[in-house]
Amino acid sequence: MKGRDLVALWDLEREEVEALLDLGAALKTDPARHAGALAGRTAFLYFEKPSLRTRVTGEVGMAQLGGSAVTHTLDMGRIGGRESVADVARNLERWVDVIGMRTFSQELVEQTAQHSGVPVVNLLTDLLHPCQALADLLTVRGAFASLAGRSLAFVGDGNNVAHSLLIAGAMTGMKVTVVCPPGYEPNLAVMDRARSIAEKNGAEVGYTNDLEAGVAAADVVYTDVWASMGQEAEAESKNEVFLPYQVNEAVFAMASKNAVFMHCLPAHRGDEVTDGVADHERSLIFDQAENRLHAIKAIYLATILGL
Ligand code: CP
Ligand code: NVA
Numbered sequence: 001m002k003g004r005d006l007v008a009l010w011d012l013e014r015e016e017v018e019a020l021l022d023l024g025a026a027l028k029t030d031p032a033r034h035a036g037a038l039a040g041r042t043a044f045l046y047f048e049k050p051s052l053r054t055r056v057t058g059e060v061g062m063a064q065l066g067g068s069a070v071t072h073t074l075d076m077g078r079i080g081g082r083e084s085v086a087d088v089a090r091n092l093e094r095w096v097d098v099i100g101m102r103t104f105s106q107e108l109v110e111q112t113a114q115h116s117g118v119p120v121v122n123l124l125t126d127l128l129h130p131c132q133a134l135a136d137l138l139t140v141r142g143a144f145a146s147l148a149g150r151s152l153a154f155v156g157d158g159n160n161v162a163h164s165l166l167i168a169g170a171m172t173g174m175k176v177t178v179v180c181p182p183g184y185e186p187n188l189a190v191m192d193r194a195r196s197i198a199e200k201n202g203a204e205v206g207y208t209n210d211l212e213a214g215v216a217a218a219d220v221v222y223t224d225v226w227a228s229m230g231q232e233a234e235a236e237s238k239n240e241v242f243l244p245y246q247v248n249e250a251v252f253a254m255a256s257k258n259a260v261f262m263h264c265l266p267a268h269r270g271d272e273v274t275d276g277v278a279d280h281e282r283s284l285i286f287d288q289a290e291n292r293l294h295a296i297k298a299i300y301l302a303t304i305l306g307l
Pocket of ligand 1: 051124
């Protein structure tokens with residue numbers, strides 16, 4: 001994947017996703033692996049929205065590989081603000097080896113990628129969160145040994161995280177069902193892409209408003225906040241609609257006997273998930289957070305060096 005962008009998982013081949021997961025797993029087993037491989041290299045990490053996990057793993061991951069990172073937040077200016085997106089991209093490519101971007105607009109990431117000669121990695125947009133999905137596949141693989149045939153129920157808003165899980169699951173032979181209140185289904189264009197990718201990989205993707213049917217027999221019960229970053233104004237009105245879809249002990253018990261619980265974090269405990277589930281012995285939420293580090297290191301190595 002040397003020199004390639006990661007703006008959406010659908011731009012990758014299944015083999016490339018699997019190679020990233022293998023590399024991530026190897027880095028997890030041996031965190032010192034490839035230490036120094038990115039000596040002298042630099043990542044530019046741009047954030048229009050808050051972040052804990054993505055920012056810290058983006059910086060720490062680069063440091064562990066011997067490189068450095070420059071983090072840029074909105075108080076320092078917006079890409080496309082003082083000068084054109086194309087000009088910003090053509091400046092950055094002269095100085096850095098990879099550009100990570102967390103933005104509202106997916107188009108801004110795509111546009112930057114189009115004008116930049118160095119790889120651009122999507123660190124979350126309103127539409128997608130591919131780095132999260134890669135870390136999540138690593139987590140599911142760690143828990144169940146394989147991905148094909150595993151079923152994941154994403155309970156909540158058909159949002160960026162749901163979208164990337166649909167695509168990631170479709171590429172790796174999983175069954176992914178988004179279980180959501182009416183009106184909060186996944187984006188139809190993303191759903192169409194997920195369906196056509198799923199067909200090629202023996203996977204199954206879909207959505208339902210029926211909580212019990214959607215969660216029944218799932219190996220993974222996954223949830224995320226009801227109101228994503230940028231939707232704060234809608235948070236209160238959403239609470240009532242989403243409350244019946246809260247992942248509490250009773251809902252978790254509808255899944256398969258050995259089901260695990262996952263959440264990309266940050267969690268709003270007491271809303272989309274109860275403490276009993278978030279802190280359950282089968283909750284993997286902090287493994288997911290750890291795996292963000294292994295996943296971003298694998299992405300850096302693959303896109304910068306072609307490993
Ligand atoms: N899961 C995730 O992307 O976390 P941050 O928003 O803290 O980066
Ligand atoms: N859907 C959430 C994910 C945060 C990591 C958001 O976009 O705010």
